[in-house]
Amino acid sequence: MELFLQQVFNGIMLGSTYAMVALGLTLVFGILHVPNFAHGNLYMLGAYVTFFLISLYQFGFWAAVISSMVILGVVGMLVERFVYRPLIGQPHINMFISAIGLLILLENSVAVVWGTSAKRIPHPYPDTVHLLGITTTQQRLIVIVAAVIMIILLQLFIKKTIHGTTIEAVAQDREGAQLVGINVNWVSSMTFAISSAFAAAAASLMAPIFMITPTMGALLVMKAFVIIILGGLGSMQGAILGGYILGLVESLGGGFISAAYKDVFAFGALVLILAIKPTGLFGKESN
Amino acid sequence: MKNVLKLGTFALLITGLLMFAAACGSTDQEPKAPEQEQADDAKAVDKVEKEPIEVVIGFTGPLSGPAAQYGKDNVNGIEYGIEHINSNGGITIDGQKYTFRLEAMDDQADPTQTINNARRMRDQLDVPAIFNPVFTSIAPLMDINSEPDNEFLMMAYSSTPAILHLDNDLTVRIPPSFLIYVEAFADIAWNEGWRNGAMLVTLGGYGDEWREAFREVWEHKGGKIVADQPANYYTETDYSTQLSAALATNPDFLLVGGPSEPTALVVEQARDLGYKGPILLVDQAKQDHVAKILGGTDLMHGVMGVPATADVGTEFAQEFKKGYEEKYGVINTWEAVWEYTAIHALAAAMEEAGSVDDPKAIREAFPKVFPLTGEEYPAEMFSMGPRGAIHGFGGVQRIDDNGEYTTPLNYVWWTDSQDVLDEIKGVSQVGQIELMKIDE
């Protein structure tokens, strides 16, 4: 029972990353239909920026996290403008290629600039906590709480602010939004900024727990794709829920069934579910 | 018109990149064209003091991608060795001085690129020997290193026992087989009275063999493996899942390891989960590197692993450690130590063979260059086995309950002869040496 609780806790913690990364990805893929395969690399870049700010400029942990989000937001806007916008209206595979190009570019640029050895950010909150038979650290609790707060803030932003509602309008009806005078390019930019900032936030929160390496986002982005397709393209609730579910599936499946094959569960589920429902679990029938 | 403009821009960009490439390339020392080399030779004959000839040594391995740091540790070791050889005047054969240069090429551990790189270095730089630190790349290299008139010496850095099953006359295997550590760990653990072991070793060719070998030896002794939760140390970032599962079995000890950085993370996460027992580190992880990442040995009480090189204890080893860290900004790993010593052995073998370009002769001369001991080298090498394995120590070291390093145990593993052991005790600079017999 203790082990079960421990694995559930691990799963929620893992799921927090997945949810935040998937949420960012669902904004650009579900709403703008950009298959941003480099999303995991933006996540990685976010972690490096945080590392850089803390180790070189002695930023405090939270200051570094927020700065990293801002910087990645700008990077996201640049990516949208120069890598994806020129390809609007071309066959969908072209954006895929562009994304792969960006992925290779980012991963190797980071390796050149910061080297390939794994980096570490010192634990800001290293103390061990005992809770309901679970042993963990403060940092892990902070990650879980911070992720929930950020997800709620994003929801409020989308539902309650003008900027947010324009994004939602574009998501629901791109042409309609254009007709009522919404600047779709601006919305695209902003969506990318939010998406990247979210990736940076996830990466920065995790940074003291995990290792930072140039390849840290490679598998994560694939999992994020799995989550948003299963959760329904463009559905934020789906992405959040899917993220936590995948986290739990992995920690329970990995802990109780097979650690070596734990990723096969997620990817296999995607192939099977799409085979049964080609437009995703919550996809709609089109006329 | 617009298309022509686009094409122009593209062409310009590509040209620019290529020029940039060429410029970058020229900052390295350009390999000499054969004609020029001959001209140099001709000139050299005229002079009384001959100009030294530069011999290029090849390396191909992962310098980008997940295993990049591992590749770099190897390159650093070879490069550092070459630097020392050259600053001591290189080697001399028949009055002709030779110096060395390392050409290190990246193959991302992709065997296709490994072969391409090897071909290139053989073809354009005429390298007599190629270093490679990845087993899956070494095997295809052994496929092409014996082509007539195109031979090269395979300097294989791999502790995988499987490598000796590949028949090849031109191979030198640098590090000892990891079976030493398997045996030593199992012995020590058994004598401590531990019976239940949990494993959380890296996935991958090396890790898979390690786990299997340890399981075999341990179960043979009568011990139990209560949990086997491998994780990919190159791609995973959180090991809580595997650790929770492994620790739930209440093991007497934990066997973990892969590259040092993630191994440190595993150790930390294990302690975070409340585990206080002993942890054994597989030989790829380096104890003092792990300690440095964790900011000291506080979390490492009761850890057992491969000893830090500094504990060879000689003045040279200390100097080496310091110099290396200054030059490369990272701690020297086992790879660096072995490769440093191996390149010296190679240079000595060339001198012994009287040739810098005949791989067969160099390989035949190899056994004659030993021993290399702690007075001048960070690793000690005593002889060479029949299948090209260099005989050096495999050692084990423990950190006690106060976080202090204990004196390492070193194993003579290639023989069970007490005479050889005594002989080695006579020349070796290290402290405790034990006898152990492992198949070569």
Place this chain on the structure above:
Amino acid sequence: MLLKVEKLTKHFDGLVANNHISFDLAEGEILAIIGPNGAGKSTLFNLISGMLPATSGKVFLEEEDVTGLKPHSMAERGIARTFQTTTLFDELRVMDNLAIGYRVRTRTGFWDALLHSSRWRREKEETEAKVMEALEFIGMREYAYHFVSTLTQEAQKRLAIGVALMSDPKIMMLDEPTAGIIQDETDGIMELILRLKERGITVCLIEHKMRMVMDLADRIVVLNYGEKIAEGPPEEISCNPAVIEAYLGGEHIA
């Protein structure tokens, strides 16, 4: 009866697009389906041709139940269709478009193509002949090697009919064959449709241009809000009060 539609119904997320629509199509006739925008005409076409699954109801072709068959099976059984917004293979040439239209009647597969079997040769020649004939029929002989994207709207409409014709259909379902082209050109298309009838092909068309419908159709089915509100010969429909109400009502709302 060549085609029999029985109580065809389609719901979209609770919205009723077609409600219990029934009608027959006799061999050799031209049936027009009219109705205000959003009456469910195109949905009806999509249901009959198998592009959408019906919520309920049945379709019979020559007494055989063909409900729920895939569009390609419908085409194979002799129901060809065109689309409201001109739909062609716009990356390919005119002759390729036509050849694809005949593909349903050929069996050349992987091995035939690889080994240049006798079937490959026979069907290749057969297709060439059919393409030439169709080009002649739609009056586009000189455009054989042109790309679709270089054609005028009218030529594209003709070609779309030509592509549908290639499969030797029993029934051709034309969804607004003259949408978006000018009056003079409409006459050309009308003439083409009449020639289809002469060839013995049964035509079912959706059309907005009333004059054309009245001239062409043997019978008319009128839809409004997904319901069939009238059916009969043109002269009867033109003075049907329900139809006038639907159209006038529609106008008022618009």
Place this chain on the structure above:
Amino acid sequence: MKYNKFLKQNWLYLLLLIAALSFPLVISSRYYIQIMITALTWAMAALSLNLILGYTGQASLAHAGFFGLGAYSLALTTKAGLSFWLALPLAGAFAAFIGLFIGLLTLRTRGHYFAISTLCFGVIVFIVAGSWIEITKGATGILGIPKPTPIPIPFIGELSFTSQTNQYYLVIFFLLLFLFIIYRLVNSLQGLSFMAVRNNEVLAEAVGINTFTTKLLSFVVTNFLVGMTGGIYAVLMGGVSPTVAGSNLTFFWLAYVIIGGVATMAGPIVGAVLVTFLMEYMYSLGEYRLAIFGLILIMAIIFFPRGLVGVFTRLYQKIKDYFGGIRGGGAGQNAAKSRKANETL
């Protein structure tokens, strides 16, 4: 007369063929021959990818997965004693067979969904190759695959494949075979069905093409070919390890197809040879090399979505138009676009 015309139309291809065949005779450098072997092996993989991606319009990202299936299949069967010449088609058949199942599962999806679905399958193959140690020997892989069984030739002796030159010709032989298969397939009524599906799936279905089986056929043939390519690769390298199923390979092949020219016969080969040599040339850039490759990829797709072959055809056409001068209006434009259409009839 007929031969004259043939020569006139195909002189460029004949020239290239002669160049390819005489390459190892003229170039003595083992390095360049090796690069050429690599480039042409990748060209084979890119050619088959072009069949599903370029001609049928379905972006299969499981390509390396099937390549890996072929490679492992060949490794296991030849190690068990089967002759290479039997094991190779078997490797293709194995990949095609698995492809049939995966096609049944994934081909109902479209666009991005298909791409991601196949990518997931590719990753599964990669993970299984690394984890199913009993069969695949895990990350170490299977080593010591014997070279192709020598072919006895009467009076001369036998043709063995231990020398690099003969391995080069082995690759050339299969490359030509692949070209032949794909050329015949694409330039047939069956090929027309592929292009119909690519161009407009809804219309293709409406005119009576069973789009699902058409896609499935293309997918199976693609996977048969790439499975064979995997087999050839395995025998050339003498070993396989999970890297042969890594999605990085798929990404590179995709880049070759796009940079060379999608849906053209020459494109994948041009892309593979050019990029492989370029990457080798850029070697001295060291760590910057891959970053620059990423940049080139982005720029290429933005500025030349139709690839180099597309650019060359257009340039060639422009020059021809310029000198031809008095062509009928629109003919030039049509001809420039005609690279997309294939001489079907």
